[in-house]
Amino acid sequence: MPLKVGDKLPNFSAKDTNGTIFNSQDYIEKQALVIYFYPKDETKVCTQQACSFRDNYQEFKDLGAEVIGISADTVTSHLKFKSKFNLPFILLSDNDKKLRKLFGVENDFLIIPGRQTFVVDKNGIIVMIFNSMSGNIHIEKALKTLKKLTK
Numbered sequence: 001m002p003l004k005v006g007d008k009l010p011n012f013s014a015k016d017t018n019g020t021i022f023n024s025q026d027y028i029e030k031q032a033l034v035i036y037f038y039p040k041d042e043t044k045v046c047t048q049q050a051c052s053f054r055d056n057y058q059e060f061k062d063l064g065a066e067v068i069g070i071s072a073d074t075v076t077s078h079l080k081f082k083s084k085f086n087l088p089f090i091l092l093s094d095n096d097k098k099l100r101k102l103f104g105v106e107n108d109f110l111i112i113p114g115r116q117t118f119v120v121d122k123n124g125i126i127v128m129i130f131n132s133m134s135g136n137i138h139i140e141k142a143l144k145t146l147k148k149l150t151k
Contacts, residue, residue: 002104009033009124012099014070014092017079022068022092028124032065032149034142036117037094037105041073041081045134049115050087052139057088063146064122070094119145 003010013023027033036053038046053060053067060067067089073081078091094100105114117138119128128145130138 007126009120015075017082017091032122033120034065035068037070041077052136054087
């Protein structure tokens with residue numbers, strides 16, 4: 001069953017680019033989260049999307065949110081991607097696709113892993129879900145939602 005707006009963020013963990021275990025519960029009650037699923041490191045649209053999150057990262061931080069990118073790529077692939085494009089946010093490896101299943105992120109065009117963004121408020125409640133193969137719109141939608149939360 002896919003997650004919906006109003007649902008509580010389920011507890012999840014995965015390896016980050018340092019090989020350490022990221023735990024979602026470490027962020028609940030502390031800050032909002034922008035969790036975005038993307039198909040693959042180093043592909044054109046995914047790189048544009050990641051760089052757009054990078055270029056707007058300070059605005060996300062100013063709004064009290066942490067950005068987390070998730071794909072099925074390995075920790076090693078994420079580390080290269082993060083380093084090459086100077087990405088300041090967290091990348092998690094979902095190579096067993098458990099997180100994709102947990103969130104209910106389906107494939108686009110049957111075979112391409114879906115591109116979906118979730119905004120989670122400080123209390124761990126999902127306040128926005130956006131699904132589009134166009135990468136840059138995700139950043140606009142997430143920022144708009146966070147700005148509404150901080151009013």
